[in-house]
Amino acid sequence: xxxxxxxxPSLSVQEGRISILNCDYTNSMFDYFLWYKKYPAEGPxxxxxxxxxxxxxxxxxxxVFLNKSAKHLSLHIVPSQPGDSAVYFCAASVEEGGxxxxxxxxxxxxxxxx
Amino acid sequence: xxxxxxxxxxxxxxxxxxxxxxCEQHMGHRAMYWYKQKAKKPPELMFxxxxxxxxxxxxxxxxxxxECPNSSLLNLHLHALQPEDSALYLCASSRLRTGGYEQYFGxxxxxxxx
Numbered sequence: 765x766x767x768x769x770x771x772x773p774s775l776s777v778q779e780g781r782i783s784i785l786n787c788d789y790t791n792s793m794f795d796y797f798l799w800y801k802k803y804p805a806e807g808p809x810x811x812x813x814x815x816x817x818x819x820x821x822x823x824x825x826x827x828v829f830l831n832k833s834a835k836h837l838s839l840h841i842v843p844s845q846p847g848d849s850a851v852y853f854c855a856a857s858v859e860e861g862g863x864x865x866x867x868x869x870x871x872x873x874x875x876x877x878x
Numbered sequence: 879x880x881x882x883x884x885x886x887x888x889x890x891x892x893x894x895x896x897x898x899x900x901c902e903q904h905m906g907h908r909a910m911y912w913y914k915q916k917a918k919k920p921p922e923l924m925f926x927x928x929x930x931x932x933x934x935x936x937x938x939x940x941x942x943x944x945e946c947p948n949s950s951l952l953n954l955h956l957h958a959l960q961p962e963d964s965a966l967y968l969c970a971s972s973r974l975r976t977g978g979y980e981q982y983f984g985x986x987x988x989x990x991x992x
Contacts, residue, residue: 810983857979864909864972866921
């Protein structure tokens with residue numbers, strides 16, 4: 765059973781416009797959420813995170829919104845740039861065995877066209 | 879500074895070989911992780927070390943053997959691997975932020991088993 769879902773495998777936007785990547789989760793025990801960006805054959809790069817006690821966190825061009833009642837979060841990138849083209853993974857943090865582990869979505873491939 | 883280093887960058891090994899992957903971080907993070915990632919898939923957790931002790935083993939076959947010699951180093955010993963074990967192997971470490979833990983990934987080791 766997939767606990768973190770990214771239902772859009774791909775998204776294409778024009779340079780300068782807003783990119784909105786969505787993520788849904790099913791486990792109400794998740795209390796911390798993260799977004800990662802990944803280029804092929806490289807490790808994921810941490811972008812931004814949000815605690816379940818907040819509904820918004822902003823860092824430069826990146827903003828993450830959390831709707832706990834809907835179990836939904838989204839990543840907004842504005843303005844989008846060609847260098848943002850990558851696969852974006854949503855992840856949720858959960859405690860197990862005294863350690864924190866991440867549960868990842870399947871990713872959304874973002875293409876920003878010049 | 880959020881740098882996690884991994885060596886080697888690429889590794890080709892035969893099914894009868896023994897090799898090791900190395901991961902290092904000097905950020906004082908107390909939790910370290912090994913992941914396996916196949917193309918177009920999210921990272922798949924293998925092991926978690928917390929304060930140099932193995933806390934999570936995600937039912938990984940015994941041909942993968944993790945080791946944490948000290949709080950900065952994490953090794954993954956490989957023996958009698960199968961071609962299907964070819965993948966990108968990622969190391970990560972995590973730090974506690976307000977609300978939760980953030981994981982930072984290394985660049986990965988691209989492993990090919992022949």
